[in-house]
Amino acid sequence: MSVLVLGTVAQDTVKTPFGRRAHILGGSAVHFSMSCRFFTDVSLVAVVGEDFPQKYIRFLRGKGVDLTSLAQAAGKTFAWEGEYRGDLNSALTLHTELGVLATFRPQVALRQRKIKHVFLANVDPDIQMGLLKQMSPPAFVGLDSMNYWIHQKRRALLRALKQVHIYVANDQEARDLTGEKNLIKAAKALRSFGPRMVLIKKGEHGVFFYSDAFKAALPAYPVEKVVDPTGAGDTFAGGFMGYLAGAKKIHETSVKKALAFGTVVASFNVEDFGVARTARLTMQEVRARLLGFKRYSSF
């Protein structure tokens, strides 16, 4: 089994109470892949500019990420600069430079078009749909978005939601898109927009999953020293989608296990800047923490 992810590859500059890192490897597709790789093969669809360091390409390849559909275009790599203060629950964006992302039209290599599990990380909903059209109808499609598209391209986003199996949102996005304050009502409203499953990420408060057949919730794994939360949501999604791609069936048992694995890998991601922690993470560590998480969250 295999997962294809569309998203961003970025150079992030991040400041947190634990320090500052400039031009480190980041982006939704990167964080997703660094987590997904523990469970299944992962193919990344994104674009970088001429300035993108070759060492990052080597690094991702070394981690087993298939970069066949990673395009390089004239211009600068997408760059994000942000700062976290206080409880590190929300980022203050200091600077965004779209660079080559502004004109990006993803092209999936022919041999990757039959991949059955697809994750559309946060980019323009029309671009997300453009990718989906290139694929042989996949078995399972997940989509993430963000407030910018909810407000600027609401209709395109709603059209896209009709084409996917699971919508992954954070709590604020779920509330903004539906106008519902109660998260359970918001999830129900999102379900009515099309996707059979809705997954709401609540940061330090864990995740909530909604479908007609069952609902589920897990707390976050308790991390005392959150160094850099950037990419935690994409890391979560990578573990979640990766585990499901490897599971025989998508049903209550596998979905809940996928939520747990996503939670655990995300909890490692926040322990260091960028992908520093997930880069040195082992499956043995993931499994050990999963056991601890089960004890922590069960009664």
Added chain:
Amino acid sequence: MSVLVLGTVAQDTVKTPFGRRAHILGGSAVHFSMSCRFFTDVSLVAVVGEDFPQKYIRFLRGKGVDLTSLAQAAGKTFAWEGEYRGDLNSALTLHTELGVLATFRPQVALRQRKIKHVFLANVDPDIQMGLLKQMSPPAFVGLDSMNYWIHQKRRALLRALKQVHIYVANDQEARDLTGEKNLIKAAKALRSFGPRMVLIKKGEHGVFFYSDAFKAALPAYPVEKVVDPTGAGDTFAGGFMGYLAGAKKIHETSVKKALAFGTVVASFNVEDFGVARTARLTMQEVRARLLGFKRYSSF
């Protein structure tokens, strides 16, 4: 086994998106008792004024609550008026009338002084300690407080924390008392103030438990129609303390089960105004929802 609770008996006037109720039965000791009674005998220590309706006395007696140490004093019953808007996660206090609470000095009936499980719901920390001095050293003491005492009587509260086994706080109180934004760090700091166990209530996000031996977290039970959240925290505490009083030992298994029972009873409390829902609740309903909650929150 038996639990003694010190707290308020109030007449609440509450407005939520689902309507308004005037002068209904409320108060921390009432909500606590209405939940605790499902698991063990409960004795209430509080004060009411001359205006307190006899029907509420009959109601509480009818629910099996021991009112021997409920004092009646000249003056008005403590009255609170509040409103919930939006997502119903926080109340806007419109009016508070302390009435007889202003001069209340609790007196525990002699035969109740040997009760082994004591819960000190939110009142002046000096009053909480005054009650504790009347008791034969209890086996297990829980204490709740609020922001008012954290800011106005911080030193008295810190003295009180040295005398109790478990401190029950909401997330904001935990942050305010410790100055720590990260809840795990906050819980650890609270532990260092004295209590062996720390329980942080996070409303719609569930609960977090901290001790040296183990940590635990549970999500909230998903209630779609939250009619009135008043007293949810005290209802939770009543279920938690009641279950533990009935358990043979206080250890990881019983504490986690107590967290689950507290969560479930609290989820009923918010489904109607005041104690309307817990008044008609049955142990059969509690057990059925506990099973659903286990499925919902486990993997």
